Amino acid sequence: MRYEYTVETEDLAKYYYMGKYVVKALDGINLRVRRGEYLSIMGPSGSGKTTLFNMIGGLDRPTRGRVYIDEVDISKLDAYELAWLRCRKIGYVFQTFNLIPVLTALENVMLPMIFAGVPREQRIKKAIELLNAVGLGDRLHHKPGELSGGQQQRVAIARALANDPAIVLADEPTGNLDLNTGLEIINLMRTLNKEKGVTVITATHDLKMIDVSDRIVYIRDGKIERIETRAEVAVEA
């Protein structure tokens, strides 16, 4: 609990050059995310949510500005350090689940731990624990193709938590799920956020996410439009 802010962005910008046009996907984002916070980034499609997700997650390089994770400027990291950051500090959850199709649920959850160098026995134990925690203890040896969308997303969440990351980043985690399944996934992430104290950042336009978020950042055209804390939202509702 050394740092107050797990994530900090400073004048973060990403421009895409399409011929003579410049698309400003992100244009000067200043954001601070507290340790243990559940933060939602809301905005219409094309507002820059996914770009922000990629920047915070170290998946893409900004055009301008900085991203700090645990007070480390991640633009200064080399390829090896960046891979280590992705492996150990951040857990990713995607709209399309992104499980490795040829591996079972258990193997998918074990994969990040292979890169982290966790011994095999411990890997299996931890992966089973995590899959139990997300309610899939009876689906360990199923491959993604044999699981429903909600179940696949649960595996993805278990995988994201495999190396005890500081942050779980989720890009439209409920985007491919029906209403009830989406709600289950949201509640699961909130529970894990509280129990494990892991910071959760979701990019979403799912309004169900509002109820569980500590803060909601609204972005539009690559800029922060406004930030609401949960108390304010509750009053408005």
Added chain:
Amino acid sequence: MSRVGTWEIGEIKFPFSEAVRFSLENIKKRFTRAAITAASVVLGIAFMNSLMMMAAINQQVSGMGGIELYQYWLLFISLLVCAVGITNSMLIAVTERYKEIGTWKTLGALDKHVLELFLIEASLIGLIGGLVGYIAGLVAAVIYGAVFQGAPMDKISSAFFGTKMVPLPLPTAPALLVLSLVVAVGISLAASLYPAYKGAKLEPAVAFRFEV
């Protein structure tokens, strides 16, 4: 390892045994794709073996002849076509797996790990293709010898195992097996280098943006 801020950057591991296991799973699960790639190898290697073995049978039957220079040229071109086929097939395989490569990288994989996965897969496909091509080539040579040259079995056997020496010794069947596997794995690896490198260099954000 190095220190960045308050982080101890630890080692990123990817044991070779795990890489082989994942490559095998990939070949099993994506069998059709692997079989198409292997077909290129099978055809090239089968041609090489039938060419050599038919020449050996001819020698045993007529006591002369060998492999003409132009036949080596044919062999070279056929192996080149085989390599281009593998490159094409592997490029498609890599493109199909963009999202998967992006995912591997978000989990901590380095470029070299992705490269390793594709090259192990290429080696395994080369090995299987080489073995099947070897058998197919020999079967073709036996049919050629027995049916078209009317060669008795002992002459074919001599051609296979080089028991009766003739003016121009050609590789025997066991030697051809070694040659086939080496050539098959070599071609498969060389032809997969560019596709594998292309996949390994992929940035996750680019990989996820890409739509097949």
